[in-house]
């Protein structure tokens with residue numbers, strides 16, 4: 001890593017930590033929410049907003065281009081503009097399509113992606129917008145931690161280095177997989193990681209066990225291997241999908257999730273799903289089930 005890189009990294013981490021209050025762990029009798037995760041219903045694609053009690057706002061992916069108004073509406077309802085960080089899991093259209101407009105309309109202090117070379121006009125345009133708006137760009141590297149204040153920390157578990165190639169390319173298998181730790185609870189965001197990346201993660205010796213799993217690749221059979229799910233052992237699994245084509249999740253994936261006794265939610269059925277973490281317990285609610293449900 002060059003000195004320039006280190007300088008950017010120090011600046012970025014400092015920017016993310018500025019203003020983080022200390023000693024905000026609530027008393028045990030009344031535990032306020034420390035982090036809220038909105039898995040936004042954007043059809044077939046991902047757009048995930050993480051907000052912390054310390055006021056930090058992080059967006060992981062932005063859905064297809066047509067989803068930008070939906071994403072922006074959720075950001076504004078959370079007073080999340082400008083975002084502290086936009087993190088792109090991988091450069092496929094159903095994850096990056098809405099980000100250019102989000103950057104233009106909402107603003108962002110920092111942009112991060114894994115650096116996988118992908119020759120699409122959409123990705124090239126996104127990087128142009130990053131440059132035009134003067135948003136600092138950082139490469140995602142496994143092991144990097146992003147402090148969101150109040151003890152809320154996002155750890156980057158991927159992408160693999162070198163990138164994994166799979167079939168025609170390795171875009172999915174080079175997803176930036178992340179894990180949000182909030183006290184005793186956690187959420188694993190698997191991007192569109194497929195079996196090769198899951199196996200790579202299992203070989204890294206990192207902690208994968210998580211209370212909640214944002215299921216990889218929209219519930220495709222090419223992800224969520226039995227070994228990976230056994231390591232994560234999620235109590236809640238959320239699938240970002242759409243009731244029409246493509247037909248995700250695959251039945252095999254649902255069967256494997258049932259085998260680890262995970263409760264399964266789909267944005268296609270629930271609408272946007274909100275997960276709240278207070279450091280001890282976790283609740284979920286959704287557009288179609290607005291009453292908070294605590295995880296057992």
Ligand SMILES: [Zn+2]
Pocket residue numbers: 044045046092094095192217218
């Ligand atoms: Zn996808």
